Amino acid sequence: MELSYLEEVVVEATIKLLRRAATEIPPDVMNALKNALRMETHELAKRQLELIIKNCEIASKENVPICQDTGLICFFVRVGDEFPIKANLYQLLEKAVRKATKTIPLRPNAVHPITGINTGDNVGRYAPVVETELVPGDSLEIKVMLKGGGSEYPSRLYVLKPSRALEVLPKAVLTAIAKRAAFSCPPIIVGIGLGSTVDMALRLARRALMRPLGQRNEDSMIAELEEKLLKMINRLGIGTMGLGGDITALDVKIEWAHRHPASFPLGIVLQCWALRKASCTIRPDGSYRLGW
Numbered sequence: 001m002e003l004s005y006l007e008e009v010v011v012e013a014t015i016k017l018l019r020r021a022a023t024e025i026p027p028d029v030m031n032a033l034k035n036a037l038r039m040e041t042h043e044l045a046k047r048q049l050e051l052i053i054k055n056c057e058i059a060s061k062e063n064v065p066i067c068q069d070t071g072l073i074c075f076f077v078r079v080g081d082e083f084p085i086k087a088n089l090y091q092l093l094e095k096a097v098r099k100a101t102k103t104i105p106l107r108p109n110a111v112h113p114i115t116g117i118n119t120g121d122n123v124g125r126y127a128p129v130v131e132t133e134l135v136p137g138d139s140l141e142i143k144v145m146l147k148g149g150g151s152e153y154p155s156r157l158y159v160l161k162p163s164r165a166l167e168v169l170p171k172a173v174l175t176a177i178a179k180r181a182a183f184s185c186p187p188i189i190v191g192i193g194l195g196s197t198v199d200m201a202l203r204l205a206r207r208a209l210m211r212p213l214g215q216r217n218e219d220s221m222i223a224e225l226e227e228k229l230l231k232m233i234n235r236l237g238i239g240t241m242g243l244g245g246d247i248t249a250l251d252v253k254i255e256w257a258h259r260h261p262a263s264f265p266l267g268i269v270l271q272c273w274a275l276r277k278a279s280c281t282i283r284p285d286g287s288y289r290l291g292w
């Protein structure tokens with residue numbers, strides 16, 4: 001397909017966005033890792049954290065992926081109602097993913113659920129994952145997260161009884177983490193979605209992972225719950241790489257939505273220390289800015 005100038009820009013900017021996400025650890029994640037190293041008292045965990053930080057520094061310097069698992073590509077797209085490109089945006093993202101898979105390179109991670117056959121270019125049915133919002137304005141904002149496979153295992157969905165939800169919620173979160181987080185390259189980041197429908201609870205939990213680490217929810221009740229859960233998770237003692245330690249989670253992030261009075265969906269989506277994310281804003285004149 002012949003691309004217009006602006007379409008070419010969307011492809012080029014998305015490739016740069018993917019390269020940044022794959023090779024540079026975001027500043028908030030690096031700060032959280034360095035804070036964890038300062039606070040950790042277990043020698044083995046400290047050594048692991050030092051190696052993780054060194055690994056990130058080498059990846060950024062050498063322009064190579066931070067981890068061999070470059071993840072399933074998840075885009076969060078906000079399209080301004082006055083931005084000229086809309087209908088073929090998905091095709092442009094696919095084109096960028098195909099090129100980025102070859103040039104960065106990214107590990108091809110899109111396989112058929114039954115046969116296991118790999119498409120070879122990270123593009124397939126609903127791959128990459130794209131969440132789209134139509135918003136007022138004339139810009140296009142693309143955020144990406146590279147979601148590694150290992151950290152998906154402890155992710156969980158519960159539908160709690162509203163009358164007991166707040167009482168059992170901490171136990172549900174701690175159980176999911178205590179059982180499997182050691183296999184998900186901790187220290188982890190915990191995304192939690194409260195409310196709405198069951199599918200939305202999981203989407204909220206994944207979206208929560210995009211909020212900067214260290215930033216509390218603007219709702220004080222939710223912020224308090226984030227703090228409380230973070231403390232409880234770190235008391236589990238799983239530690240960096242599951243070898244024991246004071247820091248099991250770098251942060252807990254909660255996003256919420258109004259729910260049905262009869263049900264309380266709780267989505268839990270975990271992320272390993274390699275929280276690879278980046279953002280890009282494209283203007284209608286073709287100028288763009290990369291960010292986190």
Ligand code: SF4
Nearest residue numbers: 067069148150185272
């Ligand atoms: S869990 Fe994260 S750090 Fe571990 S292999 Fe997967 S992507 Fe890499």
